[in-house]
Amino acid sequence: MASKGPAENRLKSYKTKGLDVSEVRRRREEEGVQLRRSRREEQYSKRRNLTDVDELEAENATFPEGTPFTEVARALFANETEQQLAALARFRKALSKFGQSPPIQEVIDTGCVPRVVEILTFDNPSLQFEAAWVLTNIASGSSLQTRTVIGCGAVPHLVKLLTSQHEFVLEQAVWALGNIAGDSPECRDVILGSAIMPHLLKLLLVPDLNLTVLRNAAWTLSNLCRGKNPEPPSDVTLTCVPVLARLLYHTDPDVLCHSCWTAAFIADGPDSRIQRIVDGGLVNRLVELMLHHERSVVTPALRAVGNILTGDDVQTQVVINCSVLPSLITILATPHENLRKEACWAISNITAGNRVQIQAVIDCNVFPLLIDIMNSGSVFKTRKEAAWAILNATSGGTRQQIRSSHYLKRALQPKEQTYTTVESRYELLGT
Template identity: 45%
Template structure:
């Protein structure tokens, strides 16, 4: 399956720069040569300090730049322990570290993502969307994005458990931009895959959010929003009609002249999908004066855009 330009289905949370204390801790690990068995044993400790540092150790193994030992950790039997940690409302730091570790396990192959799903983590991640701690919410969003990105089965399973409403509730003026980028990326994964396309009710729920996000000044959010629309318009005439009925087309067409090539590319894909629909659907795009954008597009320095 074509992964569509630079669009990531799954993302691993790797910190940009390890803080000083972290590198000290890493040195300690190497000194003690902390084994998976030790991590496993300490992750079930009754002492919260020992338990947290064990789960953190697992998370750090999974966040290392090089090949993270995902399969070794799964084989060690740590998944049920990490999932249990997600329930610990009394210890948000533990919830956060466990959610981060599970996010990175779910960022791997389909089999690795499935292992997280089989461990019954998804209902707990959905619960964490209501956590009062923003870092916990955000990590739960990221984990769910990786699971939804695995394909239509996982997507529809997470939708059936009720992900859409709490996810969209994060779209408000006070949300930090990095968090909103993650939310928007998850929305893209919800719109992706057309065999089968997402449920009609889900598309209806998501479209008003995309109509809001298309005004966003952040380029990452705008690009993702337009890609989401291009996936939805790729799902047949019925979905094209829903996109048209949302009223977003007059805002989509002018993006054909956006100064960012990434936005133009996505907008071309979406507009191109709409004009494959019925004559009436094509007319909606023509009514937005779409043809006036084409002389510039045809002389565009980027070959991909001329095509």
């Protein structure tokens, strides 16, 4: 069977009531590219663990600056633990300098990675920590460098370290796993296939867990749930929904950010996945977080809610019942253009719903704001989203709804007709 193209695969991103299928598919493809670009800007999929300069200058007696990496690598095979620690620390520091391109390939070229992976199995927390840090920063590099870590068998050992009694060890292990998962869907699936999820979810539920560990674990979870072509297996990722329901009430903005992204990734799919988010009781909290004081939380919360609104009318009504429209009105007044655009996109999926849902938008006086954005907005993509929200309402609303809404009638006045073609719809934008 021929594979579906990207437009067809992303068909569900917009509801289709009143629209020609070819229009929706084209719009889905365009929006998909933009959302992916926005996602890259909002959340890094890999992170390097950096070291302070003062620490880099300390403890360099064994392997001072300029010592060949081949000599450092040989020390990993020494019998003395102190030599092994010194060698790992030298590699770790070389890979951790602020503001410098790390010598990842040079370290790999010494052939040390299999030995570093082996050291993960040693019954020595300090060695395990240093080895995991080295692997974390190697995995922060290119896909080929990340696959070197996988190819040397690091993943099952890193997963096992999630049960360590030492927080500093498990923190570094979960960070390394997050970097590997963030490289690509293929690497992500290697991690998911190593039975990480039960260990990670158990870790996320530990009472009074160190905040930096919790942040890293929540970030790793988001990397495990992200990605397309292929998507992560739902039977694995959906097991995190009950844990998300708790994480979304944490007070730390970073934990909230990562948890909202995880919810957004899960909801970016079929209605069955959206239903798990609904059944898990996440919707009301996600709507609340749309008005969080940190933009890093608002962006993924809005994305998650917008993705839920691509579901069926029943799922959309759940979101409306959580008072999403007043929150969207607040976001429409923000100076942040990306948030305004996504708010318009979310509203367009409400107005693509049933007539009761269109009436809810009318009753909240959203259309004056949309028309103002459509006519006066400075960014084309935001204006286009506002136009789609209006056009969905004029296509799916009743004549009485259109007649009773001064603003919907005003939206139709330029052509004095219901818009039926792509060209005439875009004329609403004045371009």
